[in-house]
Amino acid sequence: MEDAQNRIPPLEVEKDDQQVIVHVGGEMDIDRAPLLQEALRTLITQSDCPPDVVIDLTELAFCDSSGLNALLQARLTAEEHGRRIALHAPNRQIRKLLRLTGTDTLFTITGT
Numbered sequence: 001m002e003d004a005q006n007r008i009p010p011l012e013v014e015k016d017d018q019q020v021i022v023h024v025g026g027e028m029d030i031d032r033a034p035l036l037q038e039a040l041r042t043l044i045t046q047s048d049c050p051p052d053v054v055i056d057l058t059e060l061a062f063c064d065s066s067g068l069n070a071l072l073q074a075r076l077t078a079e080e081h082g083r084r085i086a087l088h089a090p091n092r093q094i095r096k097l098l099r100l101t102g103t104d105t106l107f108t109i110t111g112t
Contacts, residue, residue: 011039020043030064033069040053044077053083071107
């Protein structure tokens with residue numbers, strides 16, 4: 001879903017009993033990160049949210065520090081609600097951002 005001003009990142013959600021996969025695309029910057037953070041918080045705090053939350057970054061072209069903060073906040077929210085976050089297929093730029101900030105050890109990273 002994307003609004004007329006292109007402010008909301010493309011976001012699709014697949015859910016089953018064991019996991020929810022959130023597909024994020026486009027660019028995650030200071031304009032879009034708060035919207036992603038709120039969408040993830042809403043999803044994670046739902047009582048029927050599965051225990052594993054996979055954030056699929058396959059289609060995410062760019063992520064800055066505000067996007068990283070949205071992911072870190074989602075991780076904290078997941079922990080508070082007994083859920084786990086995994087990042088799937090972060091591109092080279094996002095992997096470098098995670099590594100440089102030391103946050104790569106905070107997430108399970110798959111599909112790299």
